[in-house]
Amino acid sequence: MGLQQPPALVRRPRFSFQPHDPLRYKPVDTLELLRLNLLSPMVLAFVLGIVATLVHSDLKFPEALYTSLSIYLLLSIGLKGGAELSTTPLTALWKPALATLALGIFTPVASYALLRRWGRFSVADAAALAAHYGSVSAVTFIAAITFMQALGEPVEGFMPTLVAMLEVPAIVIALLIARRGMSGTGSLSEAIHEIFAGRSILLLAGGLFIGFLSGKKGLEQIAPVFVDSFRGVLVLFLLEMGMVAAKRLRDLSKVGFFLLAFGVVMPVFQGMLGVGLGSLAGLSLGGATVLGTMAASASYIAAPAAVRIALPQANPSLYLTAALGITFPFNLALGIPLYYAISRWLHATAS
Amino acid sequence: MGLQQPPALVRRPRFSFQPHDPLRYKPVDTLELLRLNLLSPMVLAFVLGIVATLVHSDLKFPEALYTSLSIYLLLSIGLKGGAELSTTPLTALWKPALATLALGIFTPVASYALLRRWGRFSVADAAALAAHYGSVSAVTFIAAITFMQALGEPVEGFMPTLVAMLEVPAIVIALLIARRGMSGTGSLSEAIHEIFAGRSILLLAGGLFIGFLSGKKGLEQIAPVFVDSFRGVLVLFLLEMGMVAAKRLRDLSKVGFFLLAFGVVMPVFQGMLGVGLGSLAGLSLGGATVLGTMAASASYIAAPAAVRIALPQANPSLYLTAALGITFPFNLALGIPLYYAISRWLHATAS
Amino acid sequence: MGLQQPPALVRRPRFSFQPHDPLRYKPVDTLELLRLNLLSPMVLAFVLGIVATLVHSDLKFPEALYTSLSIYLLLSIGLKGGAELSTTPLTALWKPALATLALGIFTPVASYALLRRWGRFSVADAAALAAHYGSVSAVTFIAAITFMQALGEPVEGFMPTLVAMLEVPAIVIALLIARRGMSGTGSLSEAIHEIFAGRSILLLAGGLFIGFLSGKKGLEQIAPVFVDSFRGVLVLFLLEMGMVAAKRLRDLSKVGFFLLAFGVVMPVFQGMLGVGLGSLAGLSLGGATVLGTMAASASYIAAPAAVRIALPQANPSLYLTAALGITFPFNLALGIPLYYAISRWLHATAS
Amino acid sequence: MDGSAPLDMHTVTLKLLTIVAEAVLEDRLIRDLKRLGAKGYTLTEVRGEGSRGVRSSEWEGKNIRLESVVSPLVAERILSHLAEAYFPHYAVIAYLENVEVVRGEKYT
């Protein structure tokens, strides 16, 4: 770290999703994968957050800190993706983009049907849940990227573009379904503006744009903050997320068994679909894993804000508890390694 | 810092304004300079901030984040300057210091005369504007330093000292002019205390002091935070500045054409003056550029606070819109490369 | 950044309390030690904070920043200690743990007796002060660790464990003493919950746990944030602490001469005791210094919260001014080098 | 002097309308207030608990408190609108007090 630093070949490059991580090694079996994930500082920090809430600790993240960390994480992901994009042929993008759009259209419809038919939810509640599960959770995406990095598994640089593309359509579709099925809903146009101008899309897309225009040289200048510090900041953020998720767990009894099962089964189904479509679209092992995770994740930033405005009849306890209290921890702890295992299996049989 | 990084000679030393930046190369023409500046992550982040406001995004920096970033930036600049000063002969300082004082006395008087005579502003408004344009914007200064670093252009280590010296006199002079020309103004002594004990001077001077006393070895201990992370933090800060500046742009119609022109022409005039005086005082190419930028910049932290207290009759819309909405973006995007081009021309003809 | 990093002698390892600091050298005499401490950026930042308050500067840390920094510092200390613990034989721990418990029991009793007998304080005030001086200040501990690092003096990795162990007993004992000596006190159980679930213990213990489970490889992933940035963040934190301490100094006249003397003499006595017991328990020179500093320090996070709830009759001016305004600055500036000198003397005579 | 005695200084008696609502409604409520005749407002970020449970974080949804000094007529107009547009589905409470305002004409 000093001035006289010796030959630097081994240094992790700062701006790449294709990490040549010195820690990298490919674990062979799924149990080992799981252990690796569960004992990572990120997942452990999430567990600590849960514990903090369970023991009623007075530990509380200032809201300004939470907001600052999320601004940082979104911008950082965008910047790195953009810098990567600046050296990627854009022709590689269209197939995965189509796969993403397909996911964004199909999954909310499937969720809605399931929740109405078998779950007997009201139109408003079913549509609200469909919006959340069709959209994507940026933090889960980030966790997947980070896990791939820890495994030394290359991931396409344009993935953040896909996140921006997956975030919107499902919410719009779910809201449209709700309109058809009921009257007296809130303002759809306001809700759509809320999503497009929402900070998650703005920061992701803005970061992509800055990273793309200023290129790898530009990113290099700001790498100590936006690249090197990424995982450490993620640890802090997941500590907070643990506290939030644990608070949600208190409402678990209110949401009923069906939603509990839905919160675990639906991600697995959507995750498999995502891995499959991603692989078909030519994504690498790591890329397909990440797309699967994206499909499996439930939004809890963009969707709740839009749904609260456009569908005030829906009960926030239901969608927040399912997305934050059930699906997020599930994906973080078990889902991601599972989608990776599936992707590995797919890619092994394919080649 | 990168993968292909050669023997470590090229590593940017962490505590120096004389960067041996691996990215360094001297662009030959002014257009190239402009492109380099406009596509830097810092300027692009500023643009993203403007866009965020224009699309009415819900992205909002917590006030605590804004304050924290500005504390960091000011302290960091002070620390680096101080560590540099600890190995600089102080005799090099007096001529540039005189040049700075001359700027601090002449520019507010010139602005005031211009605004009264040709702009037909009231005494209070003219004096308020003169205070802002005579003083200095720390962030513009920081942007200039960063641009010089990106070009590999050495800058004297004592520049932050000059910032502290330029900040105060213009405000005091402008307030004194206003006193002479009107009655019923606020408390001058309170306003002066406001400036001296204001956080920008305190952090800059305090940082200089700490950096000077603890020296380069001291700075080395805290370099990962205060040196390596500097540009990344600046990107975050400029994102916020873009949002603030764009909000100001909404008042543009209210300020009138004269002030709009003043906000662009006056910086250029003061910038040329600063570059010229700086070069006469023996500053290097980079140093003269930075002094020019300082002269060209309009304060928007120290001056507004002092003016609001001592000159409540002045209309804040005028001075805030001019300083933040017009002059700051102009300097950031076009001014700094322009002053650099002027300085290069001056130094080329001189040698 | 990597494990297999080639000739690494010059690199400061990121996750160790046994620093091979490139800056390291062992000063020979105590004056030199003092100079080294007083001119470190950390102590100078503390001084700057005092100055900021004395000149009534408008510099103010947002509360969210203060809270964020303290979360970071506590978690970071825990993480590094935990990673270190993961390669330490736990048998080395029991003797120092016993010494720590002995300190946690003896020092509050001694303080209480002294304050009642000679200081003529009320039961409530004496017990409140005893709780503070018997417990430990995490920031003082961190300053001691950092000073040892700057000297290149190895420190045992399990020290944060001892901090968690020292924090609690003294507060409980002091509150029990108060119960015996008076009626109408607040809820003891609430106070005890307040300590155990308090964020300082939670973050320290949680960090230890994460660091231990994820090991040095885990820490390596988040080292840029939690290891490299540590001292820089500490500088920011101590700047804020200086402002807080200086505000306390305004109450100095109210606390009386006895408490003033107590705030300086008691730490020295407890510090010697801590160094002595630590050395007896087999701690290294650096470890004994740090344990001495811990014993010498007065809590100002955990203790005030617990005491305010369980002993509302006690006057907060007294204990806050003594702990924050007198003892903290004393330890930071003079105490730590003094305990180090004592420890060196002890270890020199022992060997 | 009785505590509730009128003041010598010239003040006008107006209504202080206080609305505590979930933060997601901020823009809409402000727009409505202005449209219905309020000349200004003061906004505070708050937390709270009521029939819809605790509201204190980003996800539970924080609350805002909007206060506006208005004429009785405007107060009534706003309250009717709130009752219709927000009470059914959103977490909202609203109440009025009488306040004596200096320069009261500014606010009617």
Place this chain on the structure above:
Amino acid sequence: MDGSAPLDMHTVTLKLLTIVAEAVLEDRLIRDLKRLGAKGYTLTEVRGEGSRGVRSSEWEGKNIRLESVVSPLVAERILSHLAEAYFPHYAVIAYLENVEVVRGEKYT
């Protein structure tokens, strides 16, 4: 129209109880409020100064302001409890106002 005239809209007159207290009491005060019959509350983080000096930072101890719309009976019950349990040793101020509440039945 007189500023203090009653409204056409159906409102109920209730008490708005405001408590400003040191932040360390937050959990306890909320527990007490609920136990004594309050149906909700709104909490603001504030600073202040009074007989116990300035209270504005982490260590001086910040203050909170708790506001609750309650029936007069509940108001009285809470005030008595405060006077007994907190006034002697803690920094607290409490006062009542009359407020006209829409949907007032919800809060009694």
Place this chain on the structure above:
Amino acid sequence: MDGSAPLDMHTVTLKLLTIVAEAVLEDRLIRDLKRLGAKGYTLTEVRGEGSRGVRSSEWEGKNIRLESVVSPLVAERILSHLAEAYFPHYAVIAYLENVEVVRGEKYT
């Protein structure tokens, strides 16, 4: 029981003075309040909008709300001072309410 009925508990009726002003005035307003007889105050950081436009960020200038429980006499004294020293050039609004205060003697 009528909502506005007096309480059994011993309370004193005093004035609650509320001032919302631009934050730059904080120190000066507090100094003035104390000088004119206020025994304490509670301060909240707020945002707002009025005749001088939106005030919500560092540069637009945030607002503060100062609340002080005072005797009618002191209230009047403070209002007169505000009207003279601040109303002409600064963004300020001020109003009074009647409040029933426990331990009211402390604040007069």
